[in-house]
Amino acid sequence: MEGMRPQPDIAGPTTVLDDAPHTQHKAPLWPGLLACLAAALVALGIQQLVPGLSALLVAILLGVAVAHAVALPRSLQPGIAVSGKRLLRLGIVLLGFQLALDDILALGWGTIAVVVAVVSAGLVGTVLVGRRLGLTHGQSVLIAAGFSICGAAAVAAVEGSVEREDEDVATAIALVVVFGTLMIGVVPAVLALTGLPLEVKGMIAGGSIHEVAQVVAAGGIIGGGALATAVLVKLARVLMLAPVVTVLGLLERRHAGEAVPAGAKRPPLVPLFVVGFLAAALLRTVVPLPDLVLDAAHLLQVLLLSAAMFALGLGVHVSMLKAAGARPFVLGAFATVLVSAVATTGFLLVA
Template sequence: MTKTLATPTSQPDQRLAESTGGLVPGLMLCVAGTGLAVGVSRLIPAVSPLLVGILLGAIAANVYSIPTRMRPGIAFSAKRLLRLGVALLGLQLVFGDIVGLGWGMIAVVIAIVGLGVAGTMYVGRLLGLGWHQRVLIACGFSICGAAAIAATDGVVDAKEEEVATSVALVVVFGTLMIPLIPLTSHALGLSETAAGMWAGGAIHEVAQVVAAGGAIGPTALSVAVVVKLARVLLLAPMMAVMALRQRRQLAARPDAQLTRPPLVPLFVIGFIGLMLLRSTSVLPDQVIAVGKVVQTVLLTASMFALGLGVRIAAMRSVGIGPVILATLSTVWVSGIALAGVLIVGH
């Protein structure tokens, strides 16, 4: 019989767990899941360990009963390890590569993220979805998938089922885009460069972009990754905007001084700092390579932990609205990306 994972611990409970070593059982579970995900990815190189991690976590959550004592370690992995992994993403960004796209394509990337978030939020409101569910889907589908969803949750503190639903949707719809973008690009007669730019601008996860770009060709792969990383770069200002909104909403509360989030989350500062450091070219290639491995491990562990919150029963309870919004958001973001690529001309 299908079992479900209990909800994460509260912040005070988690701090208590940290001080008493209560993180260990959940962390060990996430370490095991990460190792398995990385092993599967090595056997099937085309499959990202992050995606495998989410799927393994979801299977575990819906087949086995996860002991309550593992909750603190799982919550730690889903939030804190995720933030470290997102910060390390900065090491994969070279500012010069993004500038090399040209100002026209940079404007397209800004439009994809800005209009993608705004349009998804608007449609979600028409569908009657709550603000948290809307903003999670909007950021995940417009910026960088599950990492953006988890980063957004770190700022707005959404419900577990809202985060889990958004992560599940970004995995499903992003995966569907992997064959769809190459096939549609060929049908439209796009050049390899244009198809790569469309893939980088339209697909949700970095790993999914790599898979689609590789299916199109080597030129498409290289340009797709740069366009996608340009979208990732916009995660920092978007999280700052979210944090500012939260601060304004909480300003009138008596305990506002205790609950207001920082204007710029620490992991976003780390992301920007590491990007700037990488852009100076002072880091040895070995350091960058190690950083990429550590980033992959941390994000895989956090994706496995997030997957443990993907429960079929909970997803059924949220209704069809998020699925409709995810569908429309995918079409909207893809349409903006394609129009932008055609206007810029490649």
């Protein structure tokens, strides 16, 4: 699948040959889909046992563990491929129901300007440094998106808009897991040394940390009113996913130019899942949806994204990370420091 490095014993194509010569039929999707959804349920169960632990993080780690522990049957591959792409996009659409635009606007234009600066500086700065480090454009963009917007979901959402290798997606997701998990402990510890108000601490946490669930964990550690503010700032960063994917689609079309043969598929200008994401956010804003509906949408979103993260985790291999070398890790460290510095400086100025 795109964004996932297949196991040696897994069939790459979505079709398999039967015993009859020159006969081909599509392999069923349900075995791989069920496997990913089952892993997602396990991740949700672990999250219930350990409050504050991200089900998405658990699902990624489960995928990595399974990829190294067992040889998956080739019959699972088609469903795994669908989980890593289509279930992910459905989950991102449902993520829009977490975004009440009026709540984000209530943060104030100064805070919103800092959020835009965090995402913009994180993207541009990381791509430029990635180029200086000798990384490919695609790998730099994926790392920049994951660290600047919303972690693994942003990596997987952006990968369809840029030219990249399968290994680039897995490497970027692995980096988000490593650095984002470290940030859960580091950010609250550093902020505890300051005399900043809890609201400002929440802003800095929401502006610095990569995944939504990681922000929730860090905000809970900080305590008080920091959690609600941190989540709102983080969701404002998530909202930037739509314009970023759209701009990347435009740039990729311009870059392709005349090189795209007549009738060939161009990179999508505005992917359908981005339209759905914005529509869900707009619906949440203008329609008073019952809490039961919002809770169900949230649960389904976490389930679908966890299934997708498990599928993507299956493509993360230690040997692949060793082959990638130290440069992606250097870029991940730089992106973390850059995003944190812009967020801290900006929120101190507007506080």
